[in-house]
Amino acid sequence: VITPWRGWGLAAYLVCSVFALVIAWALFHVPFQLSDNAAQMLQLQRTSLFEQIAANFSGGAGYMRPFMWGLLKVVFEASAGHLFVVFRAFQGLQVLASVWLFVRVLGVHSFSTFAVAPLGTAMLLGFPTFRGLVIEAFPINTYLTIAGCALAAVNLTIARPSWKVDVAAVLLFLYAVLTVENGILLWPLFVMAFVVGLRGVSLRGVIATTACVGWYLAHRALFLAAATPGLSERPSGFAFRLMEPQDLVARFGDNPLPFYAYNIVTSPLAVLFAEPRRGIFHFVGQWMEGQFWPGTVLTVSIVTLTTLIMLTAAAARLRRWRRHGLTRADQMVLIFLGVLAANAVVSFPYQKDEIMSVAGVLYAIAATVSLQAITEWFAAAPRRPLVSILAGVMMLALGTGWSLRYLDLLYHLNLTAVRNQADWLFEERWNRANRINERYPQAPPFLQELRREAIAMPVPHPFAYRAWERYSDTR
Amino acid sequence: MTRLTLSGVPPAAALVAPLAVVALLLVAFGPALEGRGPLGTGGRLTVAEAVLLRDYGFLERHLAAGGSLATRSTVRAGLLTGSELELTPLEAAIAIGYEELFDYVWSRSPETDPARLDALLCLARRSERPLLAARLEPLAGDADCAAARYPW
Numbered sequence: 154v155i156t157p158w159r160g161w162g163l164a165a166y167l168v169c170s171v172f173a174l175v176i177a178w179a180l181f182h183v184p185f186q187l188s189d190n191a192a193q194m195l196q197l198q199r200t201s202l203f204e205q206i207a208a209n210f211s212g213g214a215g216y217m218r219p220f221m222w223g224l225l226k227v228v229f230e231a232s233a234g235h236l237f238v239v240f241r242a243f244q245g246l247q248v249l250a251s252v253w254l255f256v257r258v259l260g261v262h263s264f265s266t267f268a269v270a271p272l273g274t275a276m277l278l279g280f281p282t283f284r285g286l287v288i289e290a291f292p293i294n295t296y297l298t299i300a301g302c303a304l305a306a307v308n309l310t311i312a313r314p315s316w317k318v319d320v321a322a323v324l325l326f327l328y329a330v331l332t333v334e335n336g337i338l339l340w341p342l343f344v345m346a347f348v349v350g351l352r353g354v355s356l357r358g359v360i361a362t363t364a365c366v367g368w369y370l371a372h373r374a375l376f377l378a379a380a381t382p383g384l385s386e387r388p389s390g391f392a393f394r395l396m397e398p399q400d401l402v403a404r405f406g407d408n409p410l411p412f413y414a415y416n417i418v419t420s421p422l423a424v425l426f427a428e429p430r431r432g433i434f435h436f437v438g439q440w441m442e443g444q445f446w447p448g449t450v451l452t453v454s455i456v457t458l459t460t461l462i463m464l465t466a467a468a469a470r471l472r473r474w475r476r477h478g479l480t481r482a483d484q485m486v487l488i489f490l491g492v493l494a495a496n497a498v499v500s501f502p503y504q505k506d507e508i509m510s511v512a513g514v515l516y517a518i519a520a521t522v523s524l525q526a527i528t529e530w531f532a533a534a535p536r537r538p539l540v541s542i543l544a545g546v547m548m549l550a551l552g553t554g555w556s557l558r559y560l561d562l563l564y565h566l567n568l569t570a571v572r573n574q575a576d577w578l579f580e581e582r583w584n585r586a587n588r589i590n591e592r593y594p595q596a597p598p599f600l601q602e603l604r605r606e607a608i609a610m611p612v613p614h615p616f617a618y619r620a621w622e623r624y625s626d627t628r
Numbered sequence: 629m630t631r632l633t634l635s636g637v638p639p640a641a642a643l644v645a646p647l648a649v650v651a652l653l654l655v656a657f658g659p660a661l662e663g664r665g666p667l668g669t670g671g672r673l674t675v676a677e678a679v680l681l682r683d684y685g686f687l688e689r690h691l692a693a694g695g696s697l698a699t700r701s702t703v704r705a706g707l708l709t710g711s712e713l714e715l716t717p718l719e720a721a722i723a724i725g726y727e728e729l730f731d732y733v734w735s736r737s738p739e740t741d742p743a744r745l746d747a748l749l750c751l752a753r754r755s756e757r758p759l760l761a762a763r764l765e766p767l768a769g770d771a772d773c774a775a776a777r778y779p780w
Contacts, residue, residue, distance in 0.1 A: 171650045184685075268639030271646035528639040538634045545637035552645035559649065574685035578732075607685075609692075614673055614683045619706075 158264075165261040165270040166253065172274045172559065173252040176287060177245025179566045184607035185237060186569075187576040187583055189291045191600060194236065195593040197222075197229045209331075212376035217369075220332040221295050228293065237606055240292040247297050248287060251514075252277070254304035258311065258518055260481070265528035272552045273521030276459070279558030281427045281452060281626065282506045282513030287562065288569040289507075295333045296507040302329040303511045306339045307488070307518060310346035311481075312353035319358030326362045330369050338495055338511045340366050345491035349484040382502045384409055389503035390432025391415060413501040420500040421493050424512045427456035430628040432504035448561070452626040455554030462547065463523045470526075482519075482526040489519035524551070561625050567615040577607040674701035679720035680708060682729055687717075697737035709780050719779055722752050722760055730760050739767075746771035751778060 185191070197205075205226055209219035232239035255277050261267045277283065286297040302325055309325065312318045322343060329336025340362050347359045354362075384401040391412065396404070405412040419429055428436045436453045439445050467486045474483060489512070496512040506513075528548075531541060576583070580600060583589070589596050615621075675695070678686040680703065687697065697717040705712045708723055715723070718739060721730040739745050745764060750773035752761040 168647070168650060171653060175653045264636075265639045268643040271650065272642050275646050275649065524642065528642065531635040531638050534635075536635055541634035541637045545641035548638045548642035549644060552642050556645040556649040571681075571683055571685065575682065578684045578688060579728075608688045610685070611689065612685050614678070614681050614686065616673060616677065616681055616683075616707075 161263055161267040162261045165256050165259065165267050168271050169252050169256050169274040170249065172271070172278055173249040174245075176248050176278065176562065176566070177242075179563055180241045180245050180248075180287065181238075182610070182612060183241075183288075183566055183570040184573045184577065184610050184612065185240075185292060185603060186289065186573045187580060187607075191580075191603060192587065192589065192593075193225065193291050194229065194603075195589070195596055195599065197226055198595060198599065199593065200226075202226045202230075210372075210376070215377075216334075217331065217373055217377060218295075218333055220328055221293075221298075224298070224332070225293055236292070236603070240290065243293060244287070244290055244297065247294075247301055248278075251297070251301050251304055254301065254308055255514075255518065255521075258304070258307050258485075259521060259525065260311075263529070263532065265532040266525045269521055269524045269528055269548075272524065272548075272555055273517060275552075275555040275559040276520060277514065277517040279555055279560075279562055280513045280517055281430065281456065281558075282424065282510040284562055284565055285505075285507040286510055288565055296335065296510050298332055299329055299335050299338075300510050300514045302332075302336060302339060303342060303492075303514050304518075306342050307346075307485075307515070310343065310351040310353040310488075314352050314355050316357075318353050319355055319361065322354040322358045323361045323365060326365055330365070335499065335508060335511060337366065337369070338492055338499065341495035342488060342492050342511075342515070345488045346484070348491075349479055349487045351484055351488075384412070384502075387503055389416070389505075390429060393434055393438045395431070395433060416501050416504050417497050420497045420504055420509055421512070423504070423506070424493060424496075424509055424516055425456070425460045427452045427626075429504070431506060433628070435628045446627065447623045448625040448627055451554065451557060451624060452628075455551070455558060458554070459520050459551060462527075462551070463520045466523050466527060480526060482523045485515075485519040485522045489515040524548070557624065558626075560621075564615055564618060564621055564625050567613070567618075570610075570612040571614055574607055574610065574612050577604045580604050674703065675699070675717055676701040676703050676713075676715040676720040677707060679717045679729065679733060680724050682724065682726065684732070687732075691736060697733050713780055715779055718748055719751060722748065722755055722757055723780070725755065725757050725760070727759050727763075730763070734763075742769055745769070747776060749773075750776035754778060 200208075202223060205222040206219040209217055209222055228240060228243050229236070252274055255274065256270055259266065259270050259273065261270055278287075283300070286294050286300060305325055306322070306329075309318050309322050326336070326339045326343070329339050343354050343359050343362050346354065347356065384405055385398045388395050388397050389401060389412075390396070391401075391404075401412065416432065419432060423429055428434060435446075436449050439449060463486060467483060470480065470483060473480070479487070492515050493512040496509055500508050527544065530536075531544060584596070584600065589600070673681065673683060673686055675687070675690060675697065677683075678690070691697070700714050700716050703713040703715050703720070708715075708720075717733045717737065718730070721733045739748060745768040749761060749764040749768040749771045752758075752764055753773060754776075
């Protein structure tokens with residue numbers, strides 16, 4: 154017997170927090186990574202907060218990311234030397250805050266809405282584009298910051314309209330876009346939310362954020378020499394393989410448009426079907442060779458099944474859209490599709506899971522709210538037993554699949570810990586290759602301490618779970 | 629009060645696996661991450677296994693605790709071959725074949741016994757590790773690999 158109970162919302166927060174807290178706890182078992190991270194901290198050591206922010210506004214830093222550096226500097230100074238503990242605690246809090254913001258959007262008020270929340274949280278954290286947000290940190294993962302901003306933005310769009318919400322939306326947008334370029338995706342999010350009828354952020358707020366977009370683009374054009382990344386900056390996937398920068402330049406140097414078009418067209422597929430990953434069609438390649446990797450099959454299957462259910466349910470509600478307007482599930486699906494398209498456009502220079510992470514977060518919201526709509530439809534009136542059983546089988550499959558995906562994130566955190574630790578052992582080689590001691594005279598004692606701390610950390614090898622390896626998504 | 633019908637099946641089914649994961653995490657994951665417990669295959673790594681898995685952190689901690697990279701230890705079945713083996717760290721390094729790893733073990737525990745050097749050279753040749761064999765050749769004698777015994 155199920156009684157209406159006002160505690161379902163609290164229960165959702167409690168249960169879903171466990172998923173986040175376990176990740177936060179696992180993060181404390183992952184040594185800092187060496188490359189990027191150590192150099193960033195050495196940079197933080199020798200410049201003031203003001204210098205960091207000024208260089209980012211003037212274009213002197215090469216990027217316009219003042220709040221990324223500002224946040225790094227604030228946490229760095231606040232750590233008072235306990236860098237690992239404080240930065241890892243910050244990253245863990247970001248994961249926890251993301252889950253809370255996610256659960257808040259779900260508006261849990263009954264058993265049927267509560268029941269989907271843990272599945273949705275496993276989806277949020279286990280989504281392919283989320284993995285890089287926790288296994289990497291420099292020493293804060295900027296994309297995780299933006300994912301949190303996107304979740305906060307969705308909360309604003311469903312808030313009670315007020316000038317305070319509009320101001321918060323503008324400030325949030327500025328914070329996100331001046332943290333990393335992906336932050337600009339909050340603008341299409343606000344626009345789409347307004348278009349589909351969510352008025353938490355009013356027309357006034359949308360216009361203000363649009364003005365901020367104009368200012369941001371103009372400032373970039375005026376002060377940044379390299380407005381977009383070139384082909385020679387980093388490797389990127391194309392068709393069935395990873396292409397090194399020199400290969401990309403050789404093939405697309407004269408006319409990069411086909412490569413950009415490839416990225417724009419295929420990056421949404423990475424969210425909708427978990428294929429390709431970083432531009433590489435691993436699953437299709439395995440299919441052509443007849444050699445499937447179970448972990449790849451599991452991920453592609455569960456993401457594709459979820460996408461099909463979400464889109465089929467939305468299509469089934471089409472007639473209702475016309476007569477009664479959009480439901481919350483409809484609104485979230487449409488916002489997701491709009492942001493997915495925008496996210497694909499900003500992915501044009503190269504593909505990376507983290508870049509699509511905003512769309513990934515909105516996917517988890519749209520899919521979970523859609524599943525809540527399905528469970529509420531069953532709760533609204535008795536349905537045919539066969540239909541209920543079929544829906545139950547479907548939900549069981551989704552819950553199992555996304556739970557396995559979530560567990561895979563923990564496995565990857567463990568793998569990352571072992572790799573990061575090994576990197577520190579060869580710190581001197583990295584130091585020489587990057588001329589670290591020449592560039593940062595204060596480096597030797599600082600790196601020595603980080604190295605000692607990283608190597609002393611007891612990191613168990615994931616060999617203990619070797620049976621899991623085949624079911625891990627290694628792409 | 630509402631009557632429980634089959635309409636409760638879809639939400640209940642959605643909840644089953646994630647709640648099982650929560651229970652698993654609360655009960656089992658902590659010990660498992662420490663290298664024991666129901667998720668693992670039991671036990672901590674041995675030194676030879678750590679070499680095979682290139683777990684440098686384990687090896688460094690082992691050395692810092694006063695351990696040696698000269699002693700033979702067990703490698704569980706399934707890691708290198710289908711059966712359990714006894715390997716020295718250098719044999720394990722040859723098995724995995726990475727020069728960097730071999731150099732790491734060698735720099736911390738070089739082999740000086742001529743008979744053992746010959747055996748390592750034969751093993752490197754048999755395992756088709758020419759770069760590792762090239763490191764051992766100046767140190768080993770004129771090894772007669774026809775009569776050599778191999779650990780796997």
